[in-house]
Every structure is written in C-alpha cells, then in structure tokens.
Amino acid sequence: MRLIFIGPPGVGKGTQAKLIKQYFGIVHLSTGDILREEISQATSLGIKAKKYIDKGHLVPDDELLNIMGKRLNQDDTKKGYLLDGYPRTIPQAEGLDSFINKMNQKIDSVISIELELLQRSDDGNQVIIKRLEVYNKQTAPLLKYYQKKDLIKRIDGSGNIDSVYQQIVKVLE
Numbered sequence: 567m568r569l570i571f572i573g574p575p576g577v578g579k580g581t582q583a584k585l586i587k588q589y590f591g592i593v594h595l596s597t598g599d600i601l602r603e604e605i606s607q608a609t610s611l612g613i614k615a616k617k618y619i620d621k622g623h624l625v626p627d628d629e630l631l632n633i634m635g636k637r638l639n640q641d642d643t644k645k646g647y648l649l650d651g652y653p654r655t656i657p658q659a660e661g662l663d664s665f666i667n668k669m670n671q672k673i674d675s676v677i678s679i680e681l682e683l684l685q686r687s688d689d690g691n692q693v694i695i696k697r698l699e700v701y702n703k704q705t706a707p708l709l710k711y712y713q714k715k716d717l718i719k720r721i722d723g724s725g726n727i728d729s730v731y732q733q734i735v736k737v738l739e
C-alpha cells in the first residue's frame with residue numbers, strides 16, 4: 567500500500583497518518599518530522615530548512631526531492647509507505663512520479679483531508695496565516711493533479727479523530 571496524505575495545516579493529518587500506518591503496517595514518512603530531525607542535528611540541510619520553516623514557507627523543492635529520493639530507496643519502504651506532507655508542490659509530485667515509475671510502482675490512493683471553513687487565526691500568528699496561504703497556492707493544486715489520475719479520496723475532516731479515522735479506513739479497504 568502506497569499512500570499520500572494531503573491536507574491544510576491544522577487538519578489533523580499527522581494524527582491520522584500515525585493511526586493508518588499502524589493499521590496497514592507501513593512506514594510513515596513525515597517530511598516535517600524528517601526536517602525537524604535535520605534541524606535538531608544541525609545538519610547543513612537542517613540549518614537551511616529552519617529559515618524557511620520559521621517563516622511558514624516551504625523548503626526548496628530540490629532539497630526535498632533529494633532527501634526523499636534517498637529515503638524512499640531504503641528497505642523499510644518495500645512493503646509500502648504513507649507520505650505525510652510530501653509532495654507539497656507540483657514539481658515534487660512530478661519528481662515522485664518519475665521515481666515511482668522508475669521503480670515500477672504505483673500510488674494506491676491520495677487521501678485528501680478537507681475542512682469546509684478553515685478557521686483563521688485571530689491571534690495574529692503570521693506564520694500560521696502564511697502556512698495557510700502557502701497551502702492554498704502551492705499545495706492545493708495537487709488535488710487537481712491527482713484527480714486527473716483518479717487517485718483522490720476525499721475525507722471530511724470536521725469530525726473527531728475516530729470518525730475521521732473510520733472514514734479513511736473505509737475508503738482504503
């Protein structure tokens with residue numbers, strides 16, 4: 567099983583990803599976690615990535631393509647994987663496609679966790695506002711991209727953790 571999770575910031579994507587990876591026994595690859603680990607190790611990628619993350623911007627595509635290309639070549643991904651937070655741009659999706667094709671694999675489903683009205687932050691948190699803008703501009707176009715490939719499964723993200731989880735399991739079974 568190879569899955570992609572897409573959703574705006576704050577929709578509970580990471581929580582669901584952790585539950586679903588257990589259900590299917592596949593590895594959960596969160597690019598946010600991978601980047602935070604690089605930051606905590608103060609690697610050159612981590613130092614560079616922090617500047618973007620702190621502002622709510624995306625880390626440049628070539629860095630992500632590089633790190634995910636290496637990660638997806640590791641043995642623990644053979645049984646399948648759940649990508650949480652990757653791809654986040656069209657160039658990343660194209661890069662992933664060429665990797666997948668080269669490996670003779672396919673993506674089974676793209677889970678889109680959706681909320682009708684995204685609450686705007688009133689606390690003036692500029693980073694959160696920026697992250698939402700970036701999502702709408704750079705990540706939301708992926709929904710069309712994967713719709714054309716007939717891979718999108720839309721999930722109503724407005725319920726509680728368990729009800730969202732049950733919906734995801736249902737569409738994947």
Ligand code: AMP
Nearest residue numbers: 597598618619623624625630651652654
């Ligand atoms: P997340 O934990 O998935 O919300 O990711 C935290 C931050 O890491 C994001 O706001 C981005 O700055 C960065 N990031 C995570 N995944 C990606 C990606 N696929 N492309 C670019 N930046 C990313």
